[in-house]
Amino acid sequence: MNRQIIIGKEGNQPFAICDPKVSRRHAFLNVDDNGNMQLVDNQSTNGTFIYSGSGFVRLYANQPYRVSADSMIQLGPDTRFHVRRLLSGHNGATRESGGGNTVSPPRQDPPKVKKIDVSGLRAVSDNYNTKKMELESKTGMINGLRSCTILVSMLAAGASGIISNKFNDSDNGQMISIALTVGIAALLIGVLLTVVNRYNRKLIQMRNDNEHDYAVRYCCPECGLSFRGKIYENILSERKCPRCKSEYYEKSDKD
Ligand SMILES: [Zn+2]
Known part of the structure; x- marks a missing residue:
């Protein structure tokens, strides 16, 4: 129960x-x-x-x-x-509604060391690292996109300016096409940056979630000692927790 x-x-x-x-x-x-x-x-x-x-x-x-x-x-x-x-x-005491002092004294932990299956930590570590790399490459992509946003916008606007120029050969028409070029460039930069920034915020949130998950889950299952930054194989090869001395094993190597 x-x-x-x-x-x-x-x-x-x-x-x-x-x-x-x-x-x-x-x-x-x-x-x-x-x-x-x-x-x-x-x-x-x-x-x-x-x-x-x-x-x-x-x-x-x-x-x-x-x-x-x-x-x-x-x-x-x-x-x-x-x-x-x-x-x-x-x-040891179950919650009963029928009064009476059935509360037993806290049980002392047995002195013998506990054996703990730590195979779950491998998944936590792998998952964290995979996600981290994935998010890093996406962040790199976003940064690249951001730096070429202005260039892309200028090119697109320039092209549209040239096209509109073909239809207007007068001075007045040239003024209009310059204004059009600048306007379209500004609009494109605005739209692209908005999209890029929104996606970037999402990436930051995902990165924070990943770090949070890792911080609370990548620790000794018995005493909660953090293994932050430690490679799973090293945790396993040390065979026990440095703090609570619980013995570690991986479920597969017991069979
Ligand atoms: Zn421990």
Whole structure:
């Protein structure tokens, strides 16, 4: 049976939160039977953050993020605690409406090291790098397009100016064709730059999303230690987490 801990000023976490910058039902912690935990921001006003190596990363609303007991989370700008604190008093105890103090003391982690399948990290890393390269090449293309926008526009306008010139041989006609050339060039530059800039903004957003995803997902599945910039094969070859000492393996090499 899955459990859900509601975190907030009106949550059911085992300690009170009085911070006015924390929402009433700020976030949820979902715990499944195997002890896997996911943190979900409940569209809170001031955001839910998890610590990822170099700093706190704001979670996207309504999206589940895997966390461990050692993960440090932050609600709004001021309230911070380890996920572990949410579990004390919840551990082993199911929520019952029928009163009685059935709350058991927090279970101590067994001293033996955990073995963790980290094959999921390979996909996270590959996906991040593929997307990053894709976005970089698109950005390069956009920059190229932007720098030749003016040239393209001038050429197009020049061509249209020459064409209109053929039909007007008088001085007056020449003035009109010059005005036409400048006008069309300005219009084309405007339109092209608008399109290019809009696409560029979209690219920046996609790049931010990619970095965000990588920051919150590319970490030790057990303790949340960030592996930012580390090659997956190196993580695997070290065989264990530098922080929590969990043993790593890849599902395929166990069979
Ligand atoms: Zn770890």
